[in-house]
Amino acid sequence: MADEGIAGSVAAPGGGDRPSTIVGRSPWQIFWMRFRRDRVALGAGVFLVLLAALAITAPLIARDLVHHDPNALFRDTLNEIGLPKVGPSAEFWFGVDTSGRDVFVRTIYGARTSLLVALLSTGFAVVLGILLGSLAGYLGGWVDTVISRAIDLTLSLPVLLFSIGIAAACSIKAEGCLGGLIQPGISLVTAIIALFTWPYIGRIVRGQVLTIRNKEFIEAARAMGASTGRILLRDVLPNLAAPIIVYGTLIIPSNILFEAALSFLGVGIPPTTPSWGRMISDAARGQLYTVAWWMLFFPGMALVLTTLAFNLVGDGLRDALDPRTQVTG
Amino acid sequence: MSVQVGERAMPGTEEARTPLVRLRGVKKYFPITRGIIFQRRIGNVHAVDGVDLDIYPGETLGLVGETGCGKSTLARVIMRLYDPTEGTIEFEGRDITRLKGRELRELRRHMQMIFQDPFASLNPRRTVGSIISEPFRLHKTVPRDRIKAEVQQLMELVGLNPEHYNRYPHEFSGGQRQRIGVARALALRPKLIVCDEPVSALDVSIQAQILNLLEDLQEEFNLTYLFIAHDLSVVKHVSDRVAVMYLGKIVEMAPGGTLYRNPKHPYTGALLSAVPIPDPRLAAHKKRIILEGDVPSPIDPPSGCRFHPRCPSAQFPICSEVEPTLEPMRPGQVVACHFPLPDRAVIDEGAEEATPSAGPSAG
Numbered sequence: 092m093a094d095e096g097i098a099g100s101v102a103a104p105g106g107g108d109r110p111s112t113i114v115g116r117s118p119w120q121i122f123w124m125r126f127r128r129d130r131v132a133l134g135a136g137v138f139l140v141l142l143a144a145l146a147i148t149a150p151l152i153a154r155d156l157v158h159h160d161p162n163a164l165f166r167d168t169l170n171e172i173g174l175p176k177v178g179p180s181a182e183f184w185f186g187v188d189t190s191g192r193d194v195f196v197r198t199i200y201g202a203r204t205s206l207l208v209a210l211l212s213t214g215f216a217v218v219l220g221i222l223l224g225s226l227a228g229y230l231g232g233w234v235d236t237v238i239s240r241a242i243d244l245t246l247s248l249p250v251l252l253f254s255i256g257i258a259a260a261c262s263i264k265a266e267g268c269l270g271g272l273i274q275p276g277i278s279l280v281t282a283i284i285a286l287f288t289w290p291y292i293g294r295i296v297r298g299q300v301l302t303i304r305n306k307e308f309i310e311a312a313r314a315m316g317a318s319t320g321r322i323l324l325r326d327v328l329p330n331l332a333a334p335i336i337v338y339g340t341l342i343i344p345s346n347i348l349f350e351a352a353l354s355f356l357g358v359g360i361p362p363t364t365p366s367w368g369r370m371i372s373d374a375a376r377g378q379l380y381t382v383a384w385w386m387l388f389f390p391g392m393a394l395v396l397t398t399l400a401f402n403l404v405g406d407g408l409r410d411a412l413d414p415r416t417q418v419t420g
Numbered sequence: 421m422s423v424q425v426g427e428r429a430m431p432g433t434e435e436a437r438t439p440l441v442r443l444r445g446v447k448k449y450f451p452i453t454r455g456i457i458f459q460r461r462i463g464n465v466h467a468v469d470g471v472d473l474d475i476y477p478g479e480t481l482g483l484v485g486e487t488g489c490g491k492s493t494l495a496r497v498i499m500r501l502y503d504p505t506e507g508t509i510e511f512e513g514r515d516i517t518r519l520k521g522r523e524l525r526e527l528r529r530h531m532q533m534i535f536q537d538p539f540a541s542l543n544p545r546r547t548v549g550s551i552i553s554e555p556f557r558l559h560k561t562v563p564r565d566r567i568k569a570e571v572q573q574l575m576e577l578v579g580l581n582p583e584h585y586n587r588y589p590h591e592f593s594g595g596q597r598q599r600i601g602v603a604r605a606l607a608l609r610p611k612l613i614v615c616d617e618p619v620s621a622l623d624v625s626i627q628a629q630i631l632n633l634l635e636d637l638q639e640e641f642n643l644t645y646l647f648i649a650h651d652l653s654v655v656k657h658v659s660d661r662v663a664v665m666y667l668g669k670i671v672e673m674a675p676g677g678t679l680y681r682n683p684k685h686p687y688t689g690a691l692l693s694a695v696p697i698p699d700p701r702l703a704a705h706k707k708r709i710i711l712e713g714d715v716p717s718p719i720d721p722p723s724g725c726r727f728h729p730r731c732p733s734a735q736f737p738i739c740s741e742v743e744p745t746l747e748p749m750r751p752g753q754v755v756a757c758h759f760p761l762p763d764r765a766v767i768d769e770g771a772e773e774a775t776p777s778a779g780p781s782a783g
């Protein structure tokens with residue numbers, strides 16, 4: 092049978108007269124090929140990996156390398172009116188704060204809080220978004236109506252105001268809310284952030300499912316006798332992977348900022364848990380940063396660099412996964 | 421697709437045979453709704469509006485009509501992808517109109533579909549092997565450890581390199597992708613394959629190859645085709661009988677040769693006069709029937725004969741008031757028109773006998 096020619100540089104002639112030394116590349120291999128070439132995104136990714144390593148090993152670093160507990164108070168680093176007098180030095184790499192605590196140790200402990208809350212809340216938001224978004228898109232009708240209204244409503248709420256309200260309501264009693272399922276602290280903050288960010292994923296998933304649902308390959312699957320569940324799992328979801336990865340990655344930095352904002356406002360995370368947002372608010376109180384710039388500078392830089400890195404990685408992923416940007420070779 | 425098959429399906433013998441597919445009064449309306457929470461139905465798209473159709477075992481029934489006249493909708497109703505609004509569908513004499521669940525899945529083994537768009541009809545995230553083997557995994561007609569061998573055999577059969585088992589659709593050209601679609605449709609050895617414009621999206625040079633492939637497969641596996649196209653030139657070389665559709669209704673049906681020699685419906689005549697004739701000598705004999713205007717909206721189809729706003733032969737008020745029904749004209753030919761065309765209205769001089777070379781050549 093004659094061949095109709097080849098699509099792109101990857102396909103070898105169907106006739107097979109050329110030995111197929113060129114192995115077919117999966118969409119993921121193509122993605123990795125493209126992403127690897129994006130130096131900026133790759134650099135940002137390396138930064139995030141290092142940050143994660145630092146966050147995970149923070150207790151070890153604090154105990155064995157710096158020998159400073161995050162909540163240890165070094166009174167002799169404060170002057171007579173209680174202001175920190177030790178800036179970045181050999182003993183205190185990032186200086187000390189107004190209670191005489193090591194800012195470096197608190198910054199790497201803050202990375203734990205930030206990453207944990209941001210990753211967990213993004214994870215919940217993605218799962219919720221996929222579930223509700225794909226149901227709305229695939230089933231349509233009143234299911235779609237209800238879910239879409241919920242998305243619109245959530246996105247139109249004044250987020251910080253509602254967060255403070257919910258956090259306050261759930262922190263009145265020690266057992267928290269939803270029958271003790273959500274307790275004050277990290278789980279409460281995570282739940283609040285997930286609650287306000289799933290609609291972004293849900294909306295994107297719904298839109299994608301709407302387009303995919305009408306593709307002929309879905310009809311082909313139905314014509315072959317596949318069930319709705321199988322179609323959603325095997326034909327719809329794999330096609331959602333790319334946008335979900337991209338938007339999931341882009342939501343992480345905004346969730347980091349969300350957590351920082353809540354901590355800055357003194358909501359949710361207990362004061363003893365190191366958190367970038369609370370460190371910044373400590374530095375801002377009474378304009379302390381005019382006498383101890385390091386109190387603001389280091390947690391601020393950590394926050395800026397981390398959110399920037401996540402955004403750069405997200406952009407890189409988007410470029411590498413976008414089927415519209417053609418890459419040859 | 422050969423002439424012999426055409427003669428087999430000719431009337432006379434027609435009554436004696438049980439049709440593989442039998443449609444009676446099939447309608448498919450799509451509701452147009454307004455409102456967000458409480459949806460009100462404000463109208464209907466009359467996509468298919470009362471179709472009677474028989475498809476006989478072993479034949480190729482062509483279905484032509486302009487884009488938007490309801491061909492794909494009819495195909496999907498036959499495939500039970502859409503539930504008909506009204507009417508009955510029989511498959512091998514059995515009413516399948518309301519089949520559900522297990523029974524419907526079982527039925528799907530016997531009818532498959534080839535789609536128009538070779539890009540949209542293959543899941544970009546699946547390998548060719550996974551796409552073609554899906555029917556085996558769904559219906560368990562082949563033991564698990566035999567699936568790969570079976571799929572590679574199918575790939576060879578449709579002219580694909582079996583070594584490309586692990587490749588993804590984006591690595592293939594349009595024609596090769598359509599071969600993947602053919603292999604998938606063929607996997608369960610169905611009795612009926614509905615081909616919804618299988619070559620419309622392909623280059624002309626590749627169209628003939630795919631048509632030849634379909635023809636070879638029909639012979640080898642004794643397949644029955646419903647072959648859909650939006651112009652007559654493709655259907656012409658492929659079909660034993662041709663049904664012409666306009667705005668949700670069949671307006672004429674006849675054996676291929678008869679239809680080209682003696683189209684009776686003015687709409688068929690117009691479609692036929694749009695088919696290019698390569699030989700200028702013969703082209704000179706062709707009379708042009710130019711269609712004016714666009715296809716009217718299927719939301720509110722014209723009264724009487726739906727073709728009357730565009731029909732060059734229309735006479736009023738009868739054409740705009742009385743709906744013509746399908747009436748037999750000559751053996752095997754039925755037409756829905758108050759004023760059918762005279763014989764040889766489009767092409768004189770036995771033009772059709774002299775043009776078979778335009779058919780698909782050996783690939």
Ligand SMILES: Nc1ncnc2c1ncn2[C@@H]1O[C@H](COP(=O)(O)OP(=O)(O)O)[C@@H](O)[C@H]1O
Nearest residue numbers: 450465467486487488489490491492493494718
């Ligand atoms: N799922 C649908 N919902 C609403 N209208 C539809 C749907 N599918 C098709 N239609 C309408 O039905 C008519 C027939 O469409 P179709 O069967 O695709 O025609 P063809 O295949 O002949 O081009 C068109 O007017 C089209 O807009």
Ligand code: SF4
Nearest residue numbers: 725728731739757758
């Ligand atoms: S019935 Fe009248 S309007 Fe309709 S096709 Fe025949 S001549 Fe034309």
Ligand SMILES: [Mg+2]
Nearest residue numbers: 491492493617
């Ligand atoms: Mg169509």
